[in-house]
Amino acid sequence: xxxxxxxxxxxxxEKGKDVELRCDPISGHTALYWYRQRLxxxxxxxxxxxxxxxxxxxxxxxxxxxxxxxGESVSTLTIQRTQQExxxxxxxxxxxxxxxxxxxxxxxxxxxxTVL
Amino acid sequence: DQQVKQNSPSxxxxxxxxxxxxxxxxxxxxxxFLWYKKYPxxxxxxxxxISSIKDKNEDGRFTVFLNKSAKHLSLHIVPSQPGDSAVxxxxxxxxxxxxxxxxxxxxxxxSVIA
Numbered sequence: 001x002x003x004x005x006x007x008x009x010x011x012x013x014e015k016g017k018d019v020e021l022r023c024d025p026i027s028g029h030t031a032l033y034w035y036r037q038r039l040x041x042x043x044x045x046x047x048x049x050x051x052x053x054x055x056x057x058x059x060x061x062x063x064x065x066x067x068x069x070x071g072e073s074v075s076t077l078t079i080q081r082t083q084q085e086x087x088x089x090x091x092x093x094x095x096x097x098x099x100x101x102x103x104x105x106x107x108x109x110x111x112x113x114t115v116l
Numbered sequence: 117d118q119q120v121k122q123n124s125p126s127x128x129x130x131x132x133x134x135x136x137x138x139x140x141x142x143x144x145x146x147x148x149f150l151w152y153k154k155y156p157x158x159x160x161x162x163x164x165x166i167s168s169i170k171d172k173n174e175d176g177r178f179t180v181f182l183n184k185s186a187k188h189l190s191l192h193i194v195p196s197q198p199g200d201s202a203v204x205x206x207x208x209x210x211x212x213x214x215x216x217x218x219x220x221x222x223x224x225x226x227s228v229i230a
Binding site for chain 1: 118120122150152157158159160161162165205207217218219220221222223
């Protein structure tokens with residue numbers, strides 16, 4: 001079946017502009033995660049959605065970052081007033097039960113964001 | 117402060133030999149550990165996992181060993197194949213605290229030389 005998809009695959013923007021990144025999780029997966037990977041770094045957790053529960057936003061680096069999810073489907077990560085340090089690959093993952101001990105997180109290919 | 121550390125950024129191994137990738141963690145609350153493999157321009161793909169109640173988990177050519185007292189785990193690949201060349205990420209979570217996101221290391225780039 002279809003995996004996690006993300007769009008766009010690449011985004012180049014100017015400093016100060018807003019960007020929206022999209023994630024389509026695997027159908028039926030209740031949990032959705034956003035991570036980012038900056039150059040030479042590991043994956044850094046940003047935000048986590050589980051069903052209708054309030055999202056876990058503890059990883060968002062600043063109030064310029066926000067994310068929404070409609071039900072158990074598409075999620076959008078928005079970065080306002082982008083800065084050069086926001087340049088990274090933004091990865092989305094989904095899992096069926098939301099717990100890594102009971103199910104695996106499946107990752108999309110990522111969106112490479114470059115802020116000039 | 118990195119909770120999951122992969123101290124070797126890269127590793128080169130001859131085809132057919134064993135590859136050993138290491139990972140250390142500092143958070144004693146971590147009780148579930150995973151290895152992900154990542155090819156360029158693709159997302160990470162799950163490889164193998166281990167719960168803290170075990171010290172070894174094997175899946176084909178891949179074996180993960182966990183030493184809780186040392187807060188250390190390793191991934192063994194034997195025999196190594198050129199298609200194993202990728203970046204390998206170690207990840208950990210505290211499942212007993214509920215559904216928590218994964219904490220990743222910085223990755224180790226494995227090159228298997230034919």
